[in-house]
Amino acid sequence: MGWKSFQKIKNKLQWKVGHVSFVQRVTAASKKNPSLEFWKLAPKTIYRTQNMSASTSEEVRETASSSSRGDGGDKPNTKEEEKKEDNLLECNICLDTAKDAVVSLCGHLFCWPCLHQWLETRPNRQVCPVCKAAISRDKVVPLYGRGSTKQEDPRDKVPPRPAGQRTEPEPGNNFSGFGFGDGGFHMSFGIGAFPFGFFTSTFNFGEPRPNVSPHGTPQYMEEQFLSKVFLWLAMLFIAWLLLA
Amino acid sequence: MANIAAQRIKREFKEVIRSEEVAKCAIKLDLVDNNYTELRGEIAGPPDTAYEGGNFVLEIKVPETYPFNPPKVRFITKIWHPNISSVTGAICLDILKDQWAAAMTLRTVLLSLQALLSAAEPDDPQDxxxxxxxxxxxxxxxxxxxxxxxxxxxxxxxxxxxxxxxxxxxxxxxxxxxxxxxxxxxxxxxxxxxxxxxx
Structure with a gap:
């Protein structure tokens, strides 16, 4: 409608301009200067009317939208309208008023705990829950209201992640594949008379080597002491073998 | 049930009740139990489709991890549709699987299912x-x-x-x-x- 009216006005104006210009030209035949001025003016007037028609059509549009808004606005009372305004500050995940609010680069508001949980749920597909734009922890902006005294980044208040828990398997219950199974490869040498030496190597096939006890405990000291004693014994034995 | 799930379902339930689709009888939502873990949805068959005039009842089960994981939805009413099992009522719809997003609600799920009825995807079939x-x-x-x-x-x-x-x-x-x-x-x-x- 705006376009049509503009066309009409333009047509009329062009006709008028043409008409006037003809008259002007005739009159300007005697006075040359005004005609030149007229030709300078003409495009401006067209431009102005064009703007006017555009603005009028905008006005029409505005009045139309405001009237329709008025129709809708009659039904809900003011309380609901207030609620609607509150909705603007609701987290898109829990639908409650956003706490520790953060906003994504695509402009969507969340509670940080909610968004964090969402990102944790799908670590390999981190998308905005509203528009599915790519988001990440570093690409959200924390929001600070005036009332908030603590100016701390809500992202620092991540719900503490549960620490990894792993328990050692019970040793000795299952056959651990000749001691190779769990990465603890060990060899044992035995020197002695033939049938007994055989036993020393075969007899500890099944059981894995016991774990080293932690530093500082009395057990650790004892183990260190014992290993030294046996080292000396072995050296003495070898010396005796060589000398004998 | 986790607190966030129950609270969100409560809000969504109210949202659906107030929504204009309910006013137009296009969708409906009822509670099955009082702790908001199971609901019953209903969608009207979209106009100008083979499902026009029908009312399709859905079983909606809300997992504890909702809304971080999608609700489990199934057709109770038997239906002949490429993406819905004619035997079990299981639905093949990406947003109920890997394309779920936490900002989706029961209302959008119901509307998506209604859209599925008017636009089948025979290349990604369930039946x-x-x-x-x-x-x-x-x-x-x-x-x-x-x-x-x-x-x-x-x-x-x-x-x-x-x-x-x-x-x-x-x-x-x-x-x-x-x-x-x-x-x-x-x-x-x-x-x-x-x-x-x-x-």
């Missing part, structure tokens, strides 16, 4: 028999879907020819639903359906 029929003979698919809508969802478009064929099989001692499935699967070819049922 292979229906999908094949949809690809090979769309007219036959529409006829069958309309008949199922009439039989199970209260649709207004009865097809006397289909009803007659089913009646003949029922007279032979076949259970009605079984007869309907056999006939639907064989493009309403009475001979082949009978053959399959008695083989």
């Amino acid at each position: 292979a028999v229906v999908a094949r029929q949809y690809k090979e003979n769309v007219e036959m698919f529409r006829l069958t879907a309309r008949h199922w809508t009439n039989a199970y969802a209260g649709g207004p478009n009865a097809n006397p020819e289909c009803d007659e064929k089913i009646k003949r099989l029922v007279d032979m001692g076949i259970e009605e639903h079984q007869a309907r499935v056999a006939l639907s699967s064989y493009n309403w070819d009475l001979e082949r359906a009978t053959e399959q049922l008695f083989s």
Whole structure:
């Protein structure tokens, strides 16, 4: 409608301009200067009317939208309208008023705990829950209201992640594949008379080597002491073998 | 149930009740139990489709991890659709699986399902028999879907020819639903359906 009216006005104006210009030209035949001025003016007037028609059509549009808004606005009372305004500050995940609010680069508001949980749920597909734009922890902006005294980044208040828990398997219950199974490869040498030496190597096939006890405990000291004693014994034995 | 899930379902429930789709009777949502873990949805068959005039009931189960994981939705009303199992009512829809987003709500899920009814995806089928029929003979698919809508969802478009064929099989001692499935699967070819049922 705006376009049509503009066309009409333009047509009329062009006709008028043409008409006037003809008259002007005739009159300007005697006075040359005004005609030149007229030709300078003409495009401006067209431009102005064009703007006017555009603005009028905008006005029409505005009045139309405001009237329709008025129709809708009659039904809900003011309380609901207030609620609607509150909705603007609701987290898109829990639908409650956003706490520790953060906003994504695509402009969507969340509670940080909610968004964090969402990102944790799908670590390999981190998308905005509203528009599915790519988001990440570093690409959200924390929001600070005036009332908030603590100016701390809500992202620092991540719900503490549960620490990894792993328990050692019970040793000795299952056959651990000749001691190779769990990465603890060990060899044992035995020197002695033939049938007994055989036993020393075969007899500890099944059981894995016991774990080293932690530093500082009395057990650790004892183990260190014992290993030294046996080292000396072995050296003495070898010396005796060589000398004998 | 985790607190966030229950609280969100409560809010969503109110949102659905207030929504304009409910006012237009396009969708409906009821509680099954009081702790908001199971709900019953209802969607109207979209106009200008084979499902027009039907009301389709859905079972909605809300997991504890909602809204971080999608609700489990299934058709209770039997329906003939390439992306919905005619046997179990299981739905093949990406947003109920890997494309779920936490900002989606029960209202958007119901509306998406309604959209699925008007735009089937035969290349990503849930029911292979229906999908094949949809690809090979769309007219036959529409006829069958309309008949199922009439039989199970209260649709207004009865097809006397289909009803007659089913009646003949029922007279032979076949259970009605079984007869309907056999006939639907064989493009309403009475001979082949009978053959399959008695083989």
